[in-house]
Amino acid sequence: MPWSVTPEYELLLKLNNTIIRNRTRESLFGAIASEIKKIFHYDRCSINLYDPATQSLSYFATADGIRPDGITCRTSRPLPKGSVANRVIETRKPVIIEDLSKDPGLTTADTMLMEGLTCTMAFPLIIRDDFLGSFHVAFKKQPEDMEDLMSFLEDISVQITIAVDNMLSYEKLKKINEKLEQQKQYVLRKIDRLDKDFYFTSDLMTEIMNDLDLVANSDTSVFITGETGTGKGHIARHIHNLSHRREQLFVKVNCAALAPTLIESELFGHAKGSFTGAAARRTGRFEMADGGTVFLDEIGELPLQSQAKLLQVLEDKSFERVGESRPISVDFRVISATNQDLKKKMREQKFRRDLYYRLNTIHIRLPPLREHPEDIPLLIRCFTTRFAERMKKPEATYSPSAIDELCRYRWPGNVREVQNIVERLMIHRGGHMIMETDIRQLLHSVEPGEAPATEDKFLTRAEMEKRHIEKALAACNGAVGGKHGAARLLGIPRSTLQYRMKKLGIST
Ligand SMILES: Nc1ncnc2c1ncn2[C@@H]1O[C@H](COP(=O)(O)OP(=O)(O)OP(=O)(O)O)[C@@H](O)[C@H]1O
Ligand SMILES: [Mg+2]
Known part of the structure; x- marks a missing residue:
């Protein structure tokens, strides 16, 4: 059937509309193929995607017309040397083979001839210098006016390139979106946990x-x-x-x-x-x-x-x-x-x-812990359970007098300090009974000459903070940052600690 160039612009317009409307590869390719088919007859039409990293091909969507056996659009296959697609990739130019039986260099010709296809055309899909793949049409009988058909298809392949590129970007964004949604759900679940x-x-x-x-x-x-x-x-x-x-x-x-x-x-x-x-x-x-x-x-x-x-x-x-x-x-x-x-x-x-x-x-x-010491036993219990779970260790238990000793302490570092002390006790004494003497040793093992913590009420806030930081630094052998540093122990960012140290005149 002879074909006519006149509806070319109409087709280009329709292809444009198709690009915008379709949301899946199959429906997009189906719409492109059916528009083209209204203009001229082909026996097979396909779009190949090329992945330069793995040098492999995959179908953008299921080919229309005569289909190769066993190849689905999602499976990729190594790029066959001497194939039509290979020639398009190497030259980045259209490839026209008028008679497949007369091209001995074409390794895939036999398969096509066996399906009755005698003539094929393939066009590169290139956008912003990126080679996306190739667009192929094949015929059982060579069409009339091959030259005109070729330049017509060359124009169309520009639209197809945009359509394919659009769809690939859409799929990529959709995937990112789905991943972000999953991450959001994960964070929201964590938030619920945080509140508990x-x-x-x-x-x-x-x-x-x-x-x-x-x-x-x-x-x-x-x-x-x-x-x-x-x-x-x-x-x-x-x-x-x-x-x-x-x-x-x-x-x-x-x-x-x-x-x-x-x-x-x-x-x-x-x-x-x-x-x-x-x-x-x-x-x-x-x-x-x-x-x-x-x-x-x-x-x-x-x-x-x-x-x-x-x-x-x-x-x-x-x-x-x-x-x-x-x-x-x-x-x-x-x-x-x-x-x-x-x-x-x-x-x-x-x-x-x-x-x-x-x-x-x-x-x-928020009141300091010394204004609500009745929360101390609960905090100790809950932190102990939390760290035991995290460390996969049996919980440490506390004698009543150890708890009394903890309740009497003034906790200048408040709940953060409770958390850190419980963590330390879990590391060293997980699974054991903790006694009053253990607590005394731990809480009052400050530098010699330092006033006991119960006298802290006579210190200014800055002095208290300074002592607290110095104590943390001493416990960490002077390390500010890192896994075993004072910033981690105190639960504050390294930069904040450095800033506070500068302000309070603490050097390491
Ligand atoms: N009542 C509580 N129950 C459980 N954890 C708590 C409680 N209060 C504080 N914490 C924990 O103690 C640590 C210190 O709390 P947070 O960082 O909110 O203190 P902050 O008041 O902001 O201290 P800073 O002024 O030093 O920044 C955090 O790990 C926090 O989760
Ligand atoms: Mg804070």
């Missing part, structure tokens, strides 16, 4: 925890204060998990660990090339938290200059990336925390009063 891992029984803590439901459901700023290790970070995440924002990100910003020169680009992002070192565009933490929560930890450490900028962002709920002038509007909730005395910082003009009031709509004060 917070232990308390005292009236003081119960009252605070009961209020959190109400706090979580409003969108107002929450300001958490409390000594180190009282659970501020944990509570911030818990509020996010209870809120309607729980499916979006909880983005933590450790204000103490941010390099002062990079704070703004870290928080608000930057445009590519906006300063030396800005090699690519960066999304800031506030933008990442869209729909979720920004947790500004150790807010007291934020330099004055950045405090002004932060206040403006909190008021406007919009900001610009460094080096850009387009404002970005973001929907986030702010939770901030500090273990510092911000009122004192305000008096010293080191913290902006207006920012303080902006952050402090709801204030949660």
